[in-house]
Amino acid sequence: MAHPYARELGDFLRARRSRLSPRDVGLEPGGRRKVTGLRREELALLAGLSTDYYQRMEQGREVHPSDDVLDALAGALGLDDQERRHLFTLARAARRPMPGPVDHVREQVPDSTRRLLRVLDTPAVVLGRHLDLLDWNPMAEALLGDPGDYPGDRLNMLLLMFDDTRTGQHSCPGWEQQALDYIGMMRAAVATDPTHPRATAIVGELSIRSAEFRRLWARHDVRESVSGTKIFRTPEAGDITLAWDTYPLPGNPGPVMLVFTTEPGSPDADRLQLLASLHATRSARPRPMPSAGY
Numbered sequence: 001m002a003h004p005y006a007r008e009l010g011d012f013l014r015a016r017r018s019r020l021s022p023r024d025v026g027l028e029p030g031g032r033r034k035v036t037g038l039r040r041e042e043l044a045l046l047a048g049l050s051t052d053y054y055q056r057m058e059q060g061r062e063v064h065p066s067d068d069v070l071d072a073l074a075g076a077l078g079l080d081d082q083e084r085r086h087l088f089t090l091a092r093a094a095r096r097p098m099p100g101p102v103d104h105v106r107e108q109v110p111d112s113t114r115r116l117l118r119v120l121d122t123p124a125v126v127l128g129r130h131l132d133l134l135d136w137n138p139m140a141e142a143l144l145g146d147p148g149d150y151p152g153d154r155l156n157m158l159l160l161m162f163d164d165t166r167t168g169q170h171s172c173p174g175w176e177q178q179a180l181d182y183i184g185m186m187r188a189a190v191a192t193d194p195t196h197p198r199a200t201a202i203v204g205e206l207s208i209r210s211a212e213f214r215r216l217w218a219r220h221d222v223r224e225s226v227s228g229t230k231i232f233r234t235p236e237a238g239d240i241t242l243a244w245d246t247y248p249l250p251g252n253p254g255p256v257m258l259v260f261t262t263e264p265g266s267p268d269a270d271r272l273q274l275l276a277s278l279h280a281t282r283s284a285r286p287r288p289m290p291s292a293g294y
């Protein structure tokens with residue numbers, strides 16, 4: 001059985017190789033090419049490796065590349081700092097013996113964090129390491145809809161982003177960028193534990209039923225998705241542009257708090273307050289999530 005980190009390393013190398021053209025690295029394209037991007041032998045030549053050795057790396061077979069080999073590959077592939085760190089993380093994990101069974105503890109939200117959520121006067125949620133929605137505050141519910149209307153195992157940012165039953169969501173401003181941010185977070189989680197059952201289940205399900213997810217996941221984008229902006233299209237208050245930032249929970253490397261903010265006194269802040277006021281007086285009856293939410 002292939003080492004899980006070696007498989008992930010091979011997939012990452014293959015994705016990065018496919019992005020390079022011969023002209024990107026100073027080579028002549030030559031005749032008709034059957035592959036997208038560089039051929040294996042071309043990349044191996046640029047990195048000073050044998051084609052057989054590099055091919056075994058892409059195939060996820062048992063290889064133990066040295067740091068010098070990784071440096072050469074990073075240079076040949078033109079990796080940025082984040083991608084280079086990702087390459088080294090996967091390769092060094094692949095050098096270690098095959099991991100044994102791991103007891104995956106269910107993620108918990110500390111009571112103090114739940115209290116903090118309730119006193120924040122801005123939308124905020126707690127996300128698990130695989131983007132499961134663990135908790136949220138009333139302001140988040142006003143902005144995003146009531147997550148309680150969904151089964152617990154479906155409360156996941158990626159599952160919600162690629163839920164085909166939520167009509168119109170792909171036309172929301174910045175939808176693909178937000179999807180790439182969440183996919184980048186999931187990629188980081190997979191890099192630390194490729195065999196985690198929750199990650200396997202989510203990625204497996206979406207790979208089967210969503211061509212759009214398959215396309216974006218296959219890019220192997222590596223990014224530290226810790227902040228950004230998002231436009232929310234709400235029927236009651238119109239478009240609201242909010243900044244978002246993630247904050248790791250103290251003493252726990254898994255869950256993070258995702259907080260949405262806007263400039264006080266701005267039109268976006270006024271729209272957000274209007275939305276919160278409407279939510280406070282709204283009937284408590286269950287209703288579907290709006291398409292502009294998660």
